[in-house]
Amino acid sequence: MATIPLPPPDHETGLTEPPTPSGEPAALFQREPAHAAHRFEQAAPGGPEPWRKRLAWLRNLALFVLLPTLAVAIFEYGIVANQYESETHFVIRTAGQSGSANSGLGQLLGLDPNPTTADSQTVVDYLLSHDAVASLERTVGLRAMFRRSEADPFSRLDADAPPETLLRYYREMVHVDVGHEAGITRVGVRGFRPADAQRLAEALLVIGEQRVNEFNKRLLTSRLAAAREALQAAETGVNDSQAALSSLRQSARDIDPERTGAARITMVTQLQSELAQARARLAGMAAAVRPDSPQYVAQTAQVRGLEQQVAAAQASLTGSAQATATGLGRFEGIRFRQELAAKRYESATTALDTAREQALRQQLYLVRIVEPNLPAKALYPKRLKLVATIFFALLLIYAIGWLILAGVREHAA
Template identity: 35%
Template sequence: MDGLDLSTGAGVADLFKRPDGTRPITRRPSLLARWLPFCLMVLVPTAVVSAYFFAIASPQYVSETQFVVRGQSSAAPGMLSSLLQTAGGVSASEDTYAVQDYVMSRAAARDMMNAQQIEAVFNRPGADAIARFPNPFSGRSFESFYKYYDKHVIADLDSTTGISTLKVITFQPEDSQRIAAALLTASEDLVNRMNARQRQNTISSSQKEVADAEAHLRDLGAQLATYRNQQAMLDPMKQSVPMLRDISDLQSMLVTTRIQIAQLRASAPDSPLIPVYQRRVTALQAQIANSNTAITGSDTSLVPKITAYDDLTLQQDLGEKLLASAMASLEAAKAQADRQQLYIDEIVPPNLPDYPAYPKALSSVAVVFASLLGLFLLAKLIISGAREHRIV
């Protein structure tokens, strides 16, 4: 190229000469200019965070309790469940998860608001404006409070052992212990309600069977009473016994009279007693026929009445046996419901913390400093790369 000597390098230097032939003077930036971005991006935010954590942030205390939900499972035992229980010890049941979900639910937060004034606990006069509720970054609605509650009430479940760990974070150690104990009590109330519902569901069908059996037995008793009133007799079978006895006596008398007639005809054929005995035989036969007709032989006789009465008494006996079976089933259902009762076994009671667990000032400041330093170095590398790309 014209006027450019690559062998000596003079042509490259001439490109940076001023019009008057002098070269520009390159000045290094000052110390303040070199360190100002680092100070603004790293040191100042770290100093602000340090000032908050070491001078402003209020101490927060953690009360911890551990519990387990115990009770006989209602599920039928099987080979797989036996293997799981053998391999894993005590497994977490669905009832444990129910208690776990309740502690972290909006219902528990509202219960604590009504019973323990937990909203005032999170707004102590000594608490700093950023950590308390409400704060400049939150609203005053219940949903905002629930988000705050969700960060300060922590429930963890070990699915292997079934042990639940509850942590409550407040600005006073007594408040943390009190809220943890109140949540544990509320969980016990929940378990009691679950027991009541489970017991009712377990024995409700048996109670219905008993009620139906009692109603059926009462209906049979009413039918039997109506039948007795209509037939004007308490027990047709018992009332037939005297009638059968009378027929038997009449038949005995008839046999005796016939024997007497036979004896007279053999010893005194012309005896005037023979017509008398013959008339007695006729009378006895007529009486026996009338008595038999009263017992059998027509719709108004005693046999249809006895048959209907026996049917009612048979149904009554079956109803009594059915009621006894239903009562036995009800007692068995109550015993099973008692065996399936759930309860909370408190392993570690809510403790009274001796020192604040939060804020973790040193670790928090270190994390902030490391994060800002990383962002600063990344930004510096990006800017340096962009400059080199523009020069090339």
């Protein structure tokens, strides 16, 4: 019977270690306790590894989320200046616009659009243009308003800012919106002082009204230009015909050639009647008396005299260039042209009145609905909203990055 020698006892514990089998099983036997101890170390609760991971996670959270958020909060609450907003509302209307122009049924069917929306948009374009900036600089000192001592260095306008920079800065401080349904235009103006915001909003209304008045003046001028030209042409025609009539009267030395011609025709008719009567008496005397008798000679002389008078009268009517018929023809032609010019003048006058009435009916008016207010509280910047947005955005980015990194580590393990 073989005996297995025992190892000497341990001096510290007093126990004797069991013999170690030789060969491959012995190696496995030696590795198994180490592996089991490693599993026991990982599963042991309360170890330092979870706390280190948690502290690292909190450190990264503070570095990538809390510190940037705190920096933004310090910047917004400690450096950025307050901005006050004054608001005003107005609407563009025409003198001839009826209340049904904005009816809901018309808008639903698309048959009755708001005719002043385009006009409102035109005014809005002007209020945001460089012309408006130049006008405001002359009236209220726009650059000085944007360079107040209350403004922070990041929001203050540069002293030597070019006009393009001033226009871009102005469009950031002034917001204009047009409501397409009711046509009401909202104007919001920001300033570093409440009084500046209110004053600038009032100045915008003033220059808007001035621009509308300029539109009306141009509309009236363009609408009346053609009518006035026609009226001037008609007046020229009337004056020319009147001058021609006066010249004819002076040359003929006759105030009323028509009446004079009628009188001459009447005279010729009477002379012809007297001539016929004289000839009848002469024919009756020829059968009763001798041709050399005094009565017959006198009657013959009377007939010859009447014949000469009739011939002269007829010659004055139609026989020469100075005849009554020629003068009467020129007079009637001038009178016809005068009457035609008078009718044209009357028609041109009516057309001018109609054009003026239509232009006045289409004139625009800027109607104030809400006057510019004096703000009592700064509405900008939206500090809490901005800080909260930055915090949640960074937190979301950090969470997504942490999940991606954890997945990569797990995949690598």
